[in-house]
Each structure stands twice: as C-alpha cells, then as structure tokens.
Amino acid sequence: MRVTRSMLNHGLDQNLSKAIHDLDKIQTRMATGRNYLQISEAPSKAIMAIDIRRTMQAEEQYKTNMENIRTTLVDSETALNEMNDIIKSALEISSSGANDTVSAENRKIMAEQVQRLMDRLVFAGNTQSVGQYIFSGYNVDQPPFEVVGGELNYNGQSLNTGTFTIDKQEIRYIDIGRGLDMTPSGPAAGTAFAVSIPGCDIMGTGADNIYNVLNDLKTALETDNTAGIMNTTSRLSDCQDRVLYGIASFGERQNYIDTEINRIDTLEVNRTDQLSKIEDVDLAEGTIELRQREMAYTVLLNLGAQMQMPTLAEFLR
C-alpha cells in the first residue's frame, strides 16, 4: 500500500483529535465528580439513579409526614396524661370526700376543686397540635369540646345523650409509605396511618363520660351526698382505664413511628451509598485514567513532531 505524507498527517490529526476528545471526557468526569452528565452517556445507570433518587425523595416526604405525626402523637399523649392527672385528682377527692368525717363545708370546697378539674378537662380535650385540634376528628379547625347547659358537647352533640358513629372521615389518615389502598370505606388496614382518635372515644359517651362523672361528683359533694360520692369512685376508675388505654396506644404508635423514622434514616444511608456507586467517579481510578490520557496525548504530540522528518527531497540536497 502506498503511504503518503498527507496520509500520515491526516492520521496524526485524527489520532490527536481522538486523544484530546478522550482527555476532555475524563477531565469533565474528574471536574464534575460524576461518571456521566447526560442520560444518553449511560442510559441504564442513569435510570437506576433516577429511580433511587425518586425513592429517596418519597422517603424524605414520608419522614416529614412521620415527624409531623410524631409531634401530634406526643401532644396527644401529653393531653391524655393531663386527663389522667385530672382523673387521679378526682379519685383522691372522691375517696377522701366520701369519708363521713368530712364536713359539708369541706365538701363544698372539694366541689369547687372538682369544678376546676372539669375546666381543665375541657381545656385538655381541646388541645391543639401544630394549629389543629387533636381530638376533633375531621373538624380540625374547631374546638371539639364545649360545655352547653352543664353537659359536654362533642362536635356539637351532647356526649350524654348523643349517638356517635365513628366513620372513616372522623379519623385523620396520613400516608407514611406503606402504600395507599383507598377503598370506599376509607384506606385499607395497614396502609395509611391513623393519626388522631376521635375525642368521644377518650371522653366516653353516655352518662359515664368523664365530664359527666366529674359533674356527678361535684353535685354529690355540693349536696353532701356520701353515697353519691362513693358511687363515682368506680365510675372514675373505669374512666381512668380508658385514658390509660389511650396513653398506651399512643405510646405504642409513637414507638412504631420512631422505628419507621429510624428505618428510613438507615435506608437513606444505603441509598446514598448506592447512588454514589452509580454516579460518582472513583477518584483513584479517575486520576490514573487522567494521567494515562494525558500521557497518550503528550506522546502523540511528540510523535507528531518527530514525524515531520525530512523528505527525500531534503535528504538529497
């Protein structure tokens, strides 16, 4: 095959252009620290990275949701503890007030104490968390409990006489990444997380609701009715059981949320690691490659300079 000077030059030109192209590629990779900049450079890797990033974004949101839930749960628990304290105080009053040695005057004073407990109870029932009433079910913008005519109203209905059916809308659900499955009767079990429990569940319905029991205690104390006072003790214990059960259930759910948050934190570390494996340049490897490319380029330049040797024409001069 004939090889001419222009072919050599052309070849050198092409090789130089290829070498500098390669050098540019590795330099960009090193400078950006990324294995690829455009999806087309590594479609399958890029899609994997996108998937991971999407999952991470979703998990970040779930974490925000759960941290929010956690705040609500803690606030709910605080409110329930307050209710428990109220009931405890009421129990003390009822047991000491039932004593025959207590005078009618003292009982009147105790009745006033009970009245204050009742006020505190309503206040605890209307606890807000992040601007929302915890125990009002769906009416988060309105205080659920209100005293009307000596009876406690929940969402506008007297707890003493009203009928309460807990429907799905009364429980606030939040997505925490267990997958959503919305059925006509609300989210399927084990999908969305129920944050709130309706206040009527805690307070109790019918004549045995906490407020009414306290009210009965107060009336009995006022009327110096020992039997009446004694009668409230067992009813108060029932109320306490209910509240304690509530506290336990909130605590349990709080635990669950804590575990889930931890799980997502751990997952995040794993995913960042995975992402880094896909996207980030291995610096050691990259540096070596960069050096190799640089050397290849330098060698080519050198070669080019040497290739400009004299032709036969110059040789014969």
Added chain:
Amino acid sequence: MEAVVVPTNHSRYAMVKNALSQQGVTVGEVQRVRDGYLDIQYRDATSNVCHHDVNVKALGMLEKSLLEGDNAGIHQTIGNFFDSLQNLTLGAGANDKLLLVRQEASDMVAVFRRDAKLLDDMTESQFSQMKLRCEEVNTLSENIAQLNKDIKEFEKIGMAANDLRDKRDYMLDQLSTYVNIQHVENADGTIDVNIGSESLVAGETNRTIETVENADGSASLTWQDTSAELTDISGGYLMGHLEVLNGGRGAGFQGGTAEGIPAQRIRLDAIAKAVIDNLNALNQAGICPSTGAAGGDLFSGTNASDISLSANWSNDITALATSQGGAVGDNLNLLKMIEFRGTDVNFGYYTGTLEEGCTDWMTSLGSSLNSSAQRQESASAMQGAVDFQRQSVSSVSLDEEMVNIIKYQQAYTAVSRVITTMDEMLDVLVNRTGLAGR
C-alpha cells in the same frame, strides 16, 4: 465529532506515454489517478455519517434542554406536586399549604408548556435547516450540470479536463453529505447523478428538490417538477432531518413514534393528558370543604401545549377538593390523589405510573441518542478508513515524485550524453574526415 469532507479537490496526476526519443520529450496525456470504486464507498460512508450527525445533534439538544440532569424536568415537578399534596394532608385547610399545592401545580404546567415550546422551536429550526440544505443540494446539482457541459466541450478537442473533473468529484463528495447519491459516467465525459432510482442530474440538466411542510407537521422532500416525494432517500443530512422531523425510519417516514421529535411530543403530551384527566376526575369525585360542593376541574387543556390551571383553581386556592365528606380535616380525597401517584396509567405506548412514564421518556430519548451516537461513530470510522485508502491511491507522495524526478533527470542526462556522443561523431565526420589532401 464533526462529519467533514476533506477537500481532496486535486488528485495525483500520472503522465502517460512520456516517450523519450531522439526527438525530445512528448507528454501524450496527463491522467488522474483515482479509484472510482473507493470514491463511491467514500460517498456512501459520508452520507451515512451526515445522516446520523443530524440525529445526534438534534437529540443531543433535546436531551440537554428537556432532561436537564436531575432538576427542573417534568419528572421533578410532578414529584414536587405530589409532595405538596402530602404536605397538605398534614395540615388540611391551611391556606399556605393550599397555596403551595397550587404553586407546584402551576410550576408543573409551566414546565409542560416550556417543553412543548422547546419541541416546537426544535421543529422549526429543523425545517429551516432542511430548507437551507435543499437549496445547497440544488446549487450543487446545478453546478455539476454546468461542469458536465464544460467537460464535454473541453474534451471534444481530445484533451482530458482534469481540473474540471477534480472539481466535479469534489462537488460529488459534497453532495454526498446531503443525500445518498450514485453516479454513472457517460461516453461524452458527462455524468448522471441519481438518488436511488431517481435522476438528480442527467448530463447537462438537473432537477430541483424542495422541502414541504405537511399540514400534520411532518416533512416531505419532493421533486419540484413532479411534486412527487423522493422515494429512495436513505442517507445524508436531508435523511437525518426527515427522521428527526417525522420520527421514523424506512419507507414513507410517516407515523413513527420511536425516534426524533414526534416520539418526544407523543410522550410529553401523553403525560400531560394523564395529569389533566386523572387529577380532574379525582377532584370532581371529592368535596371542597370551603363550599361543601363537589370539586370542579383543576386543569384545563388536553396536551402539553395547552395545559393550564383551570380558571376555578387560579381564582380560588380552595377549589382543591381535599375531602370526601366536606370537613376540613377530612383528607381522604387528598389521599386518593396521592394514591394516584402510585397507580398505573395507560399512556397508549406504555403503562406505568406518571413518574415511570417520565422515566420511560428519559430512557427512550437517552438510549436513542446513545444508539445514534454509536451509529455515527462507526459510520465515521468507516469513512475514515475509506478515505485513508482513497488517499493511498490519489494523494501525492513526495518521495515517489523525488524518485521519479531523479529517474527522469538521469534519463535526461543519459539522453544528453547520447547527443554529445552524436555531436562528437558528427564532429569526427565533418571536421576530421577527408583531411588527407589538405
């Protein structure tokens, strides 16, 4: 990487019949040393390179502007929108959160429209490039026809029009960047240039091609004289433009959804339509806590170009139907919308969630660019190899020419020796013979 036609507009010349005799030197003819087969191969390779070149450039631009790495793409804004819905479930009814949802939705709408506009701009620029290149093809074919005429005139007197032929070959090389060509040489020195089975240049006449924008937005390449479409185009810049604009390969170029701009538009529109239809339906199924009435449309429009927030929602952030029962804290309908994020949608060409639809789009664009780039690279390597061989035949080697010069110089010296000898012989004959009587 650029597709370049190396201007080899002069080739090696070889002297034929350089007879040496006592009469002196006669140069009978100077012939170009050129391998016609290599020329054909080179032009085919060039057409191929340029064809893929257009694809790579167009898709590369689309990729850079549509996908934008990790942020601000459609995929990201859809994610942001659903995240804002999640936030709303935490504090249903809060005005700031309702506002945020609408803000994210309007960002999403803006990105849809921006991308649709980008595709429009891209289409327009492809058309104008294609038209320009059509003009260039027409100029080249006209010039070839003119050269045909000149060569024919010149060669009538029996001399090879080497310069003109070099020029014509160079033009054929150039023409091969625009469109796939074959040529045949006629007895009178003219050539006929064909695109497949159809004639572009026949002797001294040439035909004109033009770009037509069809009503449906697709492109056609037609003969100006018959208005019929070019049937056999398969390479060159023009083929690249046809592919990018019409989105398909092979005959007819119509209805392709796998490649080019149409593929992107179909995907973008399908995703936009899925957003509009599904979120509207979900909103209509719920109840707005502010009014207690069923929700209306959230979005209006039918595709990525005309999507917008509904008038209802633009005027009133509470037009979002968050509840099933109407209470503020009831976020069941919001949860249904969030559920939709994980629900498969039938896009027609693909079934998956909204975000998977986006990923599918990215994959298809990314891998079609990737494969175009690979095709271009291998075509380019092929072109380089053929060019190398072509240069091996045609380009001038100084060493060779030097050797020739020495050869001829020596021959010349040898001839002058002969002349000197003859001169001496004559001298002997004229001056030194017949001196006996003197």
